[in-house]
Amino acid sequence: xxxxxxxxxxxxxxxxxxxxxxxxxxxxxxxxxxxxxxxxxxxxxxxxxxxxxxxxxxxxxxxxxxxxxxxxxxxxxxxxxxxxxxxxxxxxxxxxxxxxxxxxxxxxxxxxx
Amino acid sequence: xxxxxxxxxxxxxxxxxxxxxxxxxxxxxxxxxxxxxxxxxxxxxxxxxxxxxxxxxxxxxxxxxxxxxxxxxxxxxxxxxxxxxxxxxxxxxxxxxxxxxxxxxxxx
Numbered sequence: 001x002x003x004x005x006x007x008x009x010x011x012x013x014x015x016x017x018x019x020x021x022x023x024x025x026x027x028x029x030x031x032x033x034x035x036x037x038x039x040x041x042x043x044x045x046x047x048x049x050x051x052x053x054x055x056x057x058x059x060x061x062x063x064x065x066x067x068x069x070x071x072x073x074x075x076x077x078x079x080x081x082x083x084x085x086x087x088x089x090x091x092x093x094x095x096x097x098x099x100x101x102x103x104x105x106x107x108x109x110x111x112x113x
Numbered sequence: 114x115x116x117x118x119x120x121x122x123x124x125x126x127x128x129x130x131x132x133x134x135x136x137x138x139x140x141x142x143x144x145x146x147x148x149x150x151x152x153x154x155x156x157x158x159x160x161x162x163x164x165x166x167x168x169x170x171x172x173x174x175x176x177x178x179x180x181x182x183x184x185x186x187x188x189x190x191x192x193x194x195x196x197x198x199x200x201x202x203x204x205x206x207x208x209x210x211x212x213x214x215x216x217x218x219x220x221x
Contacts, residue, residue: 042211056208093155093156100144101158102205104148107154107155
């Protein structure tokens with residue numbers, strides 16, 4: 001296991017299209033986090049999962065955003081009807097329950113044109 | 114949990130100098146962590162300090178924690194150009210939130 005993997009690394013999409021990103025956490029990690037980060041800013045918390053349960057969602061996660069972790073392993077983040085303001089780096093992280101250190105993937109950079 | 118806030122927002126130093134970054138938080142914590150992010154990459158965990166610790170070292174990194182002031186500092190000694198990055202603190206609870214970070218530039 002080489003760490004948290006995110007796919008794709010880059011995505012360019014036209015406004016109004018739907019996009020889906022995937023995150024594969026470290027295999028024994030039961031916590032998974034999604035963040036959005038724009039240039040010069042810190043990562044903004046979007047949501048997190050404990051196994052397959054989505055335990056918290058930020059108000060940033062509008063109804064156009066949905067995240068799933070169906071089997072408590074990989075997770076997907078879908079953005080429907082993308083807008084230019086959705087252009088950002090989307091980061092995924094995972095950790096073990098009871099161990100605070102989080103491990104981050106390299107992110108998916110989304111550009112909406 | 115609530116996010117930490119880093120200070121200063123930006124710091125520029127010469128190679129070989131020390132860099133100090135600060136983090137403030139608002140509620141009681143079990144631990145505080147520092148992360149580094151190189152441009153366009155994910156965050157990398159640097160060091161964790163527990164609430165019952167006052168100081169911790171890891172290589173050229175020194176972290177202090179003052180729970181009475183709800184603040185922490187990260188000191189990087191003998192900085193190198195490769196230390197150029199953004200640095201974030203986090204006070205994890207069930208979720209994990211970050212502030213805007215300190216953007217450190219180390220000039221060769």
